[in-house]
Amino acid sequence: MIPMSHYLIVSSIMxxxxxxxxxxxxxxLAVLISIELILNSVEINFSVFNRYLYPDHLEGxxxxxxxxAISAAETAVAIAxxxxxxRVAGNIDVRHIDKLKH
Amino acid sequence: xxxxxxxxxxxxxxxxxxxPLSVMMLTVVGVVALMxxxxxxxxxxxxxxxxxxxxxxxxxxxxMLGLVVATNIFQMYIFWELVGASSYLLIGFYYTRPxxxxxxxxxxxxxxFADLGFLxxxxxxxxxxxxxxFAALTADNAAIAVGPQANxxxxxxxxxxxxxxxxxxxxxxxxxxxxxxxxVSALIHAATxxxxxxxxxxxxxxxxxxxxxxxxxxxxxxxxxxxxFAAVIAITQTDIKRVLAFSTISQxxxxxxxxxxxxxxxxTFHLFTHAFFKALLFLGAGAVIHAVHSNEMSRMGGLRxxxxxxxxxxxxxxxxxxxxxxxxxxxxxxxxxVAAFHHNPVVFGVLLLVAGLTAFYMFRLYFRIFWGAHHxxxxxxxxxxxxxxxxxxxxxxxxxxxxxxPVHIDWAIASAGVVAAVIGIVVAWRFYAKPSDAPARLAAxxxxxxxxxxxxxxxxxxxxxxxxxxxxxxxxxxxAWFDRHIVDGAxxxxxxxxxxxxxxxxxxxxxxxxxxxxxxxxxxxLITLLVFVLx
Numbered sequence: 001m002i003p004m005s006h007y008l009i010v011s012s013i014m015x016x017x018x019x020x021x022x023x024x025x026x027x028x029l030a031v032l033i034s035i036e037l038i039l040n041s042v043e044i045n046f047s048v049f050n051r052y053l054y055p056d057h058l059e060g061x062x063x064x065x066x067x068x069a070i071s072a073a074e075t076a077v078a079i080a081x082x083x084x085x086x087r088v089a090g091n092i093d094v095r096h097i098d099k100l101k102h
Numbered sequence: 103x104x105x106x107x108x109x110x111x112x113x114x115x116x117x118x119x120x121x122p123l124s125v126m127m128l129t130v131v132g133v134v135a136l137m138x139x140x141x142x143x144x145x146x147x148x149x150x151x152x153x154x155x156x157x158x159x160x161x162x163x164x165x166m167l168g169l170v171v172a173t174n175i176f177q178m179y180i181f182w183e184l185v186g187a188s189s190y191l192l193i194g195f196y197y198t199r200p201x202x203x204x205x206x207x208x209x210x211x212x213x214x215f216a217d218l219g220f221l222x223x224x225x226x227x228x229x230x231x232x233x234x235x236f237a238a239l240t241a242d243n244a245a246i247a248v249g250p251q252a253n254x255x256x257x258x259x260x261x262x263x264x265x266x267x268x269x270x271x272x273x274x275x276x277x278x279x280x281x282x283x284x285x286v287s288a289l290i291h292a293a294t295x296x297x298x299x300x301x302x303x304x305x306x307x308x309x310x311x312x313x314x315x316x317x318x319x320x321x322x323x324x325x326x327x328x329x330x331f332a333a334v335i336a337i338t339q340t341d342i343k344r345v346l347a348f349s350t351i352s353q354x355x356x357x358x359x360x361x362x363x364x365x366x367x368x369x370t371f372h373l374f375t376h377a378f379f380k381a382l383l384f385l386g387a388g389a390v391i392h393a394v395h396s397n398e399m400s401r402m403g404g405l406r407x408x409x410x411x412x413x414x415x416x417x418x419x420x421x422x423x424x425x426x427x428x429x430x431x432x433x434x435x436x437x438x439x440v441a442a443f444h445h446n447p448v449v450f451g452v453l454l455l456v457a458g459l460t461a462f463y464m465f466r467l468y469f470r471i472f473w474g475a476h477h478x479x480x481x482x483x484x485x486x487x488x489x490x491x492x493x494x495x496x497x498x499x500x501x502x503x504x505x506x507x508p509v510h511i512d513w514a515i516a517s518a519g520v521v522a523a524v525i526g527i528v529v530a531w532r533f534y535a536k537p538s539d540a541p542a543r544l545a546a547x548x549x550x551x552x553x554x555x556x557x558x559x560x561x562x563x564x565x566x567x568x569x570x571x572x573x574x575x576x577x578x579x580x581x582a583w584f585d586r587h588i589v590d591g592a593x594x595x596x597x598x599x600x601x602x603x604x605x606x607x608x609x610x611x612x613x614x615x616x617x618x619x620x621x622x623x624x625x626x627x628l629i630t631l632l633v634f635v636l637x
Binding site for chain 2 (some may be wrong): 031095098
């Protein structure tokens with residue numbers, strides 16, 4: 001059986017790649033993809049902890065399923081927002097999206 | 103009837119107290135109010151605000167009756183303020199005249215100031231006796247009220263009474279209150295409201311006598327001084343209503359002296375007789391003013407031919423206030439003189455002098471109004487019957503009220519009083535009945551004193567100085583400065599400080615999502631690090 005730490009290493013790498021992408025990428029779509037990476041790494045953690053620590057329970061698995069469903073909905077909303085931003089601003093560079101501040 | 107309960111022992115009741123004192127006051131208030139209301143129908147005919155006038159008069163009579171029948175000091179205080187308020191409204195009846203507005207405000211503020219003392223006195227008294235009730239306070243020679251605080255409490259209550267009854271130095275509002283309609287002056291500022299202070303002290307007299315005898319001494323001296331002081335000023339005034347106002351102050355001071363020398367019966371007797379003849383004097387003055395349309399004595403003279411009824415009734419009232427037998431003033435004044443004589447010869451001397459001065463200034467008024475010669479463009483006419491009938495009724499009462507109370511007359515003292523009065527009358531007759539240069543010569547010799555007296559000894563100015571300089575300049579202005587610069591300044595500093603802080607930290611929220619994210623991640627890392635380091 002694969003040790004639990006391997007899963008956790010993978011999910012940690014995914015998490016920090018996501019964080020880096022969220023901070024460093026300029027394209028809103030790439031930022032969105034980074035968020036998805038972060039969420040997925042968290043869901044891996046849920047599943048792994050559930051499977052290894054409490055094998056006779058299923059809450060972690062279900063929480064992952066919820067997370068996947070919610071991230072799907074969130075992605076749909078985010079894509080809609082990005083499309084609207086593109087229509088208004090003409091690009092989707094995250095550095096230019098600070099109009100709400102003024 | 104219980105009205106307001108504070109704790110197990112202290113509660114305010116409302117009720118009706120009927121005893122000889124309150125019945126006497128009810129008679130006075132009722133009769134004088136009836137006469138004044140009837141007189142007013144003629145006097146106020148055609149004035150603007152005829153209905154408002156009678157409404158206010160009704161309010162006043164209601165509050166005065168409530169004051170008289172109050173069973174406890176707090177109920178009395180409530181009605182005390184109500185008579186003050188209706189007095190304010192009636193003095194300011196001619197609200198288009200700036201002088202009337204000023205006078206009403208002055209009356210209100212001065213009496214309010216005195217009532218502050220009254221209220222504090224009530225609170226002190228009730229805090230250690232645990233009751234407001236007159237009967238409980240005065241029972242058993244006021245045993246309940248004896249205590250170290252009694253002097254302060256009763257002195258403060260006397261301050262309230264002094265404000266309402268226009269005792270020196272709180273008398274300044276009463277002469278100005280003459281800006282109101284004359285019948286109002288007759289009712290409120292001569293017969294009823296101004297004697298409320300006397301009534302209050304008479305009502306609480308056992309408390310004064312047994313718990314705070316020092317205050318009685320204070321009352322005696324304040325009263326004697328005020329009596330003399332007001333009589334001297336009355337000699338120099340030329341406005342007939344002001345003469346009467348100062349005469350009222352002087353006569354109320356007489357009653358105060360009687361209270362101070364522990365003769366409540368004499369005091370209330372004088373209150374009783376004074377109410378009728380002073381109301382008669384004021385109503386007579388009202389009839390005269392109605393006829394010649396002026397308050398100034400110099401615009402009058404020789405009116406006895408034009409207004410015979412007013413003339414006769416006014417003469418009766420003048421004789422009565424001067425203390426000539428058999429009119430009512432003689433009996434009550436004699437009672438007071440006797441009481442003062444047995445108590446303190448100095449006070450007696452002052453009162454005797456005041457009796458002479460009273461006769462002098464009343465007859466100066468009388469001779470200048472009704473005798474001498476004066477040319478009128480339009481001959482004045484006698485007042486209509488609705489005004490003369492109250493005059494006649496009051497004149498009859500003035501003649502008979504002296505016999506209502508059986509009094510023992512001490513002829514030695516009575517004759518001294520009568521002699522003083524006769525001297526005053528004769529001097530007034532020599533000076534004013536015929537053209538004479540004696541007043542002018544006398545005025546020239548006593549120029550400085552006369553000037554001071556006609557300016558009412560500059561007491562008003564002194565008060566103005568006190569209020570302007572000391573209260574406004576010394577207290578209000580620093581407090582206002584403190585409010586504007588320290589309190590408001592602190593608030594402004596908080597506001598502008600917040601604005602400045604937020605402007606400084608504004609760049610942190612640059613609207614850039616990624617800079618937020620960096621901050622967020624770095625903060626989480628920092629916190630994690632701290633947790634690891636510290637734990």
